[in-house]
Amino acid sequence: MAHPHQKSTHLLKSCAQSFEVAVNPLDVDKWSAGFTMAKALDTLVDEDHEYDSGAYAARLLAGESIPYVNDEEAIFIRTTYDALSDPSKEQWQHSAANLGAFAIKRLEASTIEDYIEVVCDESHLMADVLKVESDEARRDTAQRQVFNAWMDQMGQTAYLCDTLSDFIRDHNEGNMSITPTARGAVILARHALKELFRFTQVTPLPIYTAMTQRAVTKTLEKVQRPAFFSTQFIKQASAHTSSK
Numbered sequence: 001m002a003h004p005h006q007k008s009t010h011l012l013k014s015c016a017q018s019f020e021v022a023v024n025p026l027d028v029d030k031w032s033a034g035f036t037m038a039k040a041l042d043t044l045v046d047e048d049h050e051y052d053s054g055a056y057a058a059r060l061l062a063g064e065s066i067p068y069v070n071d072e073e074a075i076f077i078r079t080t081y082d083a084l085s086d087p088s089k090e091q092w093q094h095s096a097a098n099l100g101a102f103a104i105k106r107l108e109a110s111t112i113e114d115y116i117e118v119v120c121d122e123s124h125l126m127a128d129v130l131k132v133e134s135d136e137a138r139r140d141t142a143q144r145q146v147f148n149a150w151m152d153q154m155g156q157t158a159y160l161c162d163t164l165s166d167f168i169r170d171h172n173e174g175n176m177s178i179t180p181t182a183r184g185a186v187i188l189a190r191h192a193l194k195e196l197f198r199f200t201q202v203t204p205l206p207i208y209t210a211m212t213q214r215a216v217t218k219t220l221e222k223v224q225r226p227a228f229f230s231t232q233f234i235k236q237a238s239a240h241t242s243s244k
Contacts, residue, residue, distance in 0.1 A: 040068035057096030127155035
């Protein structure tokens with residue numbers, strides 16, 4: 001079968017090679033299967049409010065289809081999972097099983113600061129799904145470890161930027177209990193920009209340019225213009241604030 005999420009997988013391959021990682025077929029399969037699994041579980045949790053992600057993950061890792069993953073994709077995930085090292089298998093199991101728990105933590109967060117902390121922790125959880133294996137037997141172990149550290153930074157930056165662009169929508173769709181306010185947006189924007197600055201510091205220029213272009217395009221597709229600068233956002237945030 002053709003690899004699912006080819007664009008995202010190709011982008012990660014280019015990024016890894018920029019860090020001088022000798023990308024192998026299992027790396028590519030892990031990214032492709034990881035994206036497929038993560039997207040399906042994320043949709044089930046955030047859109048369908050199915051918080052028992054561990055049960056769905058167990059079915060996927062056994063090669064069974066679930067909503068948003070067809071039979072062929074499920075078999076591909078199982079085959080890839082079987083080829084992983086034991087530490088990588090444990091990372092997949094842990095990340096997939098805890099995705100629903102982090103969604104509940106987001107709902108339980110009572111302040112924007114608590115919410116941001118949960119988002120950052122969740123980003124590391126999902127970055128683990130896409131990290132390359134870095135056991136000591138490899139010639140490029142050091143490069144793989146540096147790339148994996150970069151994946152953590154990329155994940156945290158991406159999660160915060162997504163959270164910012166979806167700030168009001170997440171509340172309206174029941175994924176966030178705290179009320180969106182202009183103050184909350186400013187705090188969130190400050191954290192997102194700080195992580196974006198850190199990301200630029202550790203990212204080689206060629207992939208930084210490519211990823212920034214893609215991230216900007218995706219964000220603008222979502223919100224048409226940055227949410228914290230839009231008149232509509234300010235009006236909605238002010239309305240939420242005044243109604244408290």
